[in-house]
Amino acid sequence: MHPASLPTYELCEQARLARDARFDGVFFTAVRSTGIYCRPVCPAPPPRWHNVDYYPTAAAAAAAGFRPCLRCRPELAPEAQQHLQEETLRRGLGLIAEGLLQEQPVTALAARLGLSARQLQRLFVARLGATPAQIHANRRLLLAKQLLTETALSATDVAMAAGFNSLRRFNDAFLRGCGMPPTAIRRQRGQVPGGELVLRLGYRPPLDFAAMLEFLRRRAIPGIEVIDSAVYRRVVGSPGRASVLEVRADPRRPELLLRLGDVDPRSIPELVRRVRRLFDLDADLRTVHATLARDPLLAGAIGQRPGLRVPGGWDGFEVAVRAVLGQQVSVAAATTLASRLVQQFGEPLAGMPEGLDRQFPSPAQVADAPLEGIGLPRTRAATLRALAIACRDGQLDFSSGQGLEDFVQRCVALPGIGPWTAHYIALRALSLPDAFPAGDLVLQQVLGQGARLSERATEARSQAWRPWRAYAVLHLWHLAANPAPLKGDPP
Structure with a gap:
């Protein structure tokens, strides 16, 4: 079987032998003589062509019985964006990344996409070489492998972060998927400092990180974000466990470095997903x-x-509010209004550094707030309330399992939101x-x-x-x- 999303054999061969970073994550190289699968950029000596198979996803290689390479680390590869050209695949992969299969069966995913479970399985296997369940399982395994390699988190915390309900199940899954117990990864790595977590997030070059930061800096919300020419910082977590997230570029490799403070290990997959979307790393x-x-x-x-x-957005509701505040005014004026909104209605976070000490107000808080007091015209305040009520009541959400036309239609049904605002929200909040x-x-x-x-x-x-x-x-x-x-x- 040759999945439809896999490049031609000749192109895969050329990219593998050239270690072409533009194809990182577009396909994976599996070596039959070793039982290991690699990224096209693997620094190991290239194997002979007759020992090599190509797979469109890491999950497909894993489903075929191959183990992830310890040198090139497939967990660092970006996702293959060509899958996004087919809307059902894009929506399905987005829902899997958001954790839908963590608690619900594949039939629930199929229902969200308007397909039968059999149709969904066939589509995923034909395009990605793996079933939805295999995609989900391999995501968990590779995240666990990255956390074991790059952090000092305990095995229990790693298991929790990767979505395993018990340490025994985690150990069994890791042994099956990687051919070694989790403790073996820890023995092979160098010393990792304790304290803050620093994770490597790979991308396919080029990335104009400076332009990305400048775009985000002009739209940063005081109290929530602090952005300069080299670093993005943001407050994350809840009032009871707030922390600061920091992102900067690695000067040596096509990777961003994500630094996390004291966060709940179970929040790590979501934080990584949001950062990857914010900087469009895939x-x-x-x-x-x-x-x-x-x-x-x-x-x-x-x-x-x-x-x-x-540039993506950290939170869909936050982006949508910012878009409404920006109607008919300049970027600077919209930032001033967003700052007033956060200062008056956002919850203060004790013990946080100045400039990163507020939580963005929830839809319920905005729905009941006297918004005219921050300088909004009455009609704009009414639009913001309608948006907040729609989000609060579940009439509008920002999950990945929706198409562009449907999302735009639900947005423009709200008073004061036209196609321009709806498409801008779709562009940044949903990364459509x-x-x-x-x-x-x-x-x-x-x-x-x-x-x-x-x-x-x-x-x-x-x-x-x-x-x-x-x-x-x-x-x-x-x-x-x-x-x-x-x-x-x-x-």
């Missing part, structure tokens, strides 16, 4: 650029900023790669090259960029030298 820019570069304007933009990615706010003034002006295209013409121009229109949005925004601080200025 982007395969080779695939994105192959589509966008057919347009001469975008080809020039890619040439200027080849590592530009789509085809989100495209065609009503954006800056996009219309850049595409019109001095004139201004209509919304219909802007939408029509974007059709050739599907399914990666969100990346086109970022390139076009960066092409705008001096965007007007009006509706089209992204909040």
Whole structure:
């Protein structure tokens, strides 16, 4: 069987022999003579071609009986973004990453996607080489392997973080999947300092980390985030156990370094998932650029900023509130309003450093807040309340198991939220790669090259960029030298 998402054999061979980092996570190399599977960038001497099999996912290689390599560490590989081109796969993988299969059976996942369990199994095996359950199990195993390698967490805490209900089950699963007990990983590694946790998060280069930080810095919410030219910091956790998360680039490898303070081990998978989404670490820019570069304007933009990615959002409700606050005002004005909202209605966090001492208010808190007191017009306050009530009551959520059109329709059903705001929320809060706010003034002006295209013409121009229109949005925004601080200025 040759899964549909696997590159051709010739391309896999070329990338493996060249250790081409652009293909990291796009496929995995399994060596029959050793029983081990590797990333294409593995530093070990390349095996002979007749001993090699290729798999589209680490889970597929594991399901075939191969063990993860201890040198190249498949747990550090980014996800393969070509899977996102098929919406059902994108939604399914997103729900698995969010932990749906941790508590519910595969039939629940199939129901969320509108398929039978058999249809879902067939789709995953045909495209990814593994069933949903195998994808989920291998994610847990590789996370445990990373935590054992990079942290001083106890085996019990590692088991909890990876979602195992007992240490015995964890030990059995690790022995089956890695061919050794967890203690063997600890004996082989070097000394790991205690205290804060530092995890390595891999990506396929290039990544314009400076541009990403600058975008996020201009939109940082005081009290929640502190961002400078090299580091992203954010308060995470609950009032009873708040901590600071820090992200910076590794100067030697295509990785970000995630530093966590005193966090509940069970929260680690979610924190890692949010950071990867925030910095778009699973982007395969080779695939994105192959589509966008057919347009001469975008080809020039890619040439200027080849590592530009789509900044995500930490929390869906937070992004949506920020988008509503940014309607009809500048980025700076929206930041001022967000700061007032957090200071007046966000819960204070004791013992935290200044600037990182607030929790963003919940939908229930915003729904009942006197929002006009922070300087909002009455209509904007009503929109914010309607948004908060919809999120509080479950009418609107930000889970991965939804499509772009459905999400936009549910957003625009709320008073005061139009397609522009809905697509902006979809772009950042859900990281939907085809989100495209065609009503954006800056996009219309850049595409019109001095004139201004209509919304219909802007939408029509974007059709050739599907399914990666969100990346086109970022390139076009960066092409705008001096965007007007009006509706089209992204909040």
